[in-house]
Amino acid sequence: MIDLKRLSRRGLLNMGAIGAASLVMPKGLLRPAYAAEPLAPIAEEDAVIGFGHVGPITDEGWTWSHHQGLLAVQEAYPKLKKIHEVENVPYSADATRTYRQFVSEGANMIFDTSSTGDFLHEVVRRAPDVAFMECDGHAIMDNLGWYYLAHWYPTYIVGVAAGHLSKTGKLGYVASFPVPSVFCSTNSFLMGARSVNPDATLQTIVINSWFDPQAATQAGTALIDNGCDFLFGIMDEAGYLQVAEKRGVWAAMWNTDIRRYGPNAYVSSIIIDFKDFYVDQVGKRLAGTWVPGEHILPLAGGVDRDVWGQNVPKEVGDAADAVRQKMLDGWSPFVGEIKDASGATRVEAGKQMTELDLYTWDWSIEGVSGLSG
Amino acid sequence: MDLLTSLLATAFLAGGVLAFAALGEVLAERVGVVNLGVEGLMAMGAVTGVAAVTAVPSPAFGFLASLAVGAALGIAFASATVFLRANQVLCGLALTLIGTGLSATVGRGYSGMPSPAVFERVEIPLLSKIPVLGPALFSQNILVYLIYIVLPVALHYLMFRTRHGLNLRAVGENPAAADSAGIPVGLIRFAYVVAGSALSAGAGAYLTLAFVPSWSDGVVAGRGWIAVALVIFAGYRPIPVVLSALFFGFVTALGFVGQARGWPVGAAVLSMMPYLGTIALIIVPVLAWQKVRRLMAAPASLGEPYHRDLR
Structure with a gap:
């Protein structure tokens, strides 16, 4: 129960x-x-x-x-x-x-x-x-x-940018708990990245907190040590952005514009309003x-991506913004076939996930590892 | 960096918090005073560090300010426990409550804000070229060197190689005998409790000025208690305390690396490992070998206020 x-x-x-x-x-x-x-x-x-x-x-x-x-x-x-x-x-x-x-x-x-x-x-x-x-x-x-x-729409858009920016194709994610917000966030992020680089994978670390700069810092370091060159996460602080800045990799954030804590690493943020x-x-x-x-x-009505970071090449920002425009025109990327981490088909081909499906998403798609779903 | 090096580098960094706080506690407990206020002292030190570097952007200033705040709180604690002979456990708990509460209040304006100035990495020439250990230990910030090299060696020398060290241990073992021998029991206890409190607060500054580096309510997250436990496990000796803190840091780092590498172990199990590791490595030998148990014994008068007139 x-x-x-x-x-x-x-x-x-x-x-x-x-x-x-x-x-x-x-x-x-x-x-x-x-x-x-x-x-x-x-x-x-x-x-x-x-x-x-x-x-x-x-x-x-x-x-x-x-x-x-x-x-x-x-x-x-x-x-x-x-x-x-x-x-x-x-x-x-x-x-x-x-x-x-x-x-x-x-x-x-x-x-x-x-x-x-x-x-x-x-x-x-x-x-x-x-x-x-x-x-x-x-x-x-x-x-x-x-x-x-x-938040799944701007997350997908940031994912598209990550697909362009990541050279290794290994993306890292600092997660709080295995809850729908996080499943949905990791999944839509990787789906966005895979629309550019089909081989991209996402490694998550669960730190059991929404706000633990110390754990987020360590998790970010471990992800980078393991080859990730783009960090994303769902944290209420700038911990892993500072790590990314120091180590020279990309990072995207949540909630607000906090680019000043890592101006070179900052890509964008899931801005809420x-x-x-x-x-x-x-x-x-x-x-x-x-x-x-x-x-x-909806997208552009309470949640959006942030203005792109200073080091994000213009063509990358434009490519991601083109996807954003498509979404505003009614397109949804969350259409089957979508497989879960075990390879089983969870969304039939051609079937579109409803907003409520997305809101209550509780399994990982293929390519996301570290979140026990 | 290869796996072992990055693991060790994180372990040194993460274990440093515990080592620092635990060294402070060793000082207090060796002279016979249990200070359970470490958690509160660390919280105050952490917030003081950020507040100080916000005013003056120098990490050294922030660190010294934390030491000063820790010493001030230590003076209050030591006055109560050493001179007024109040119950040490209760005073320590009170200090923790005051420290965590006050730091949350003082720190409201600094919450989540990255520290404006932090201790930067300082590479030690030559030593940092040693494979594995070089990049892991000898290209860290200056506090790491202080914690792992300077302090344990200095404290070990002080406690076990000098006459003054003999005196201070005597105060913790048998204050009455020490008193008869002309050692100023109250003064030594007071001085070391204050010094220990300052070090524990310094551990908080290490968190916010070198490790995390930002303040948020609850940033200490129970590490003060782990430090108190480490002191007991490590037999009240500076060098073992630092080594066990390092071990603790290592196992914590292992948890993150395990997740990053996708080891087929649950995230919950990985986060549990530091505690399981502590049990395995530290408690089991004590239970198994009688000699270890005697070596690790607490100072005989630990926790007992000394009354000269009640003998």
Whole structure:
């Protein structure tokens, strides 16, 4: 019953074994938005919004990006009565306490920027007139929706660049946990690279953390020692970028533009941006038109590749951008036949993976090694 | 670089944190004071290092600032445990709690930011040309030389080859006898606990100024406790402490290399290896041979406050 591979992206932070059972995701969860009555409209002067973050807003990564969203909400609705923001919400019963506190302070809408699963849902059930949005969530209720990013598209684009830039064809990946975000990220990255260099392979190292500069540094070093000349990963810090800079190989990052920590090695980043989404959601809540829904923010609408690094040749950037343009025109690279690491066909020829398939991807494609799927 | 060289280079770098912190703990425990505050001292040292080089971009300055902060905390700890004779275990735990909490608060503004100045690699002429060991040990940053060569040799000489070393060990073994012989027990304990605290904080600065190199809350990640354990395993002796830290670093590095090379062993097993290795290499011989056990014994008065008037 407990399926560890389905655990959400950030839910694993501070997670104890007990929490594991709570995030089990039901199969086939795609449903249309609930047909529940929208919550009543509310005047801007009376509205209270709450944000709960997993990390500190100074992290220059995930939480920082959500904080930018909060600032955008503040700017769009300057008359809001209050915006509450709590950092470092742990994945434990303390999260329940935090969100209950938001409710008791009169919050009308609450964003959980890194799925706390059942610890949040307990509060959701008891506050039916408060709108909840859970980032990287999986459940939907009368007053709870979720949102995430289609990071697989920019990742594929960066993969294309990696295919051009890597001379050895050996790519390295610093992974956090074997969860869907990571499977999807490694797979789409290698698929992008293989569209250029069919012999490319991807070696991953799992370091069991989203934020451990020391482990990421060592993992990056080990990958380079093993012949990798392009590092990618899903980390909230610049650890392996600094290694790449020192060792003279390429690196691509996540979350924000942190090229200043390795200007020569920097290729691009999976840039995330929740500003418009938050402003839109808060606007709907105020107007009384908010309904719980499932939102995967699309390429160029919340997630994108970053401006190419200073050393990336123009033709490489252009080649990758051409793929990006094709995607914006509706093309998807995630079409069968796709084989898993054991060589078995997992996606039939001609069949296209849906956004939800991609969101819940939990096996490695051929050529990815090191992630036990 | 071939496999062995790169493994060893990473091992020296990774083991250095533990070796540094553990050397500090050896100083304190040899004079009879258990300092369980290593984890907190390392956290404070780590954040001080980054904060200091942010203000003045010189790694040496950051390192010295960390030593100073460690010494200041050590003075508080030593005053309580040596002069006021408070319970050493409780004071140590308090120091860890204060250190981790305070460092998180102080470090908020520096979180995730790479250190503006770090210790660069310094190649030692001639020695760095030795195959395998040269590139692994003799082309590292200056702190690595300090940890693996200067400090263990100096401390070993001090403890086991000088009269002063005899005195300081006597203070840890039998403070009453030392006191009768005219050795200033309180002063020696105080001085070495403070010096040890400074070294432990220096281990934190090594993390943020040479190894990682950036600060984040939880960057020490329990290594302070491993350092305390290493001291016990290595029989309270400087050179074995450094060697066992190196071994620990080696096995950790092996875990990463194993994953990078795609060895058919689970990632979880590879991350477990340092701990399994510690058990195998260090505990088993102690259990097996009586003589080793006597050699590795703790100072007889370890953990006991000395009351001259209560004898």
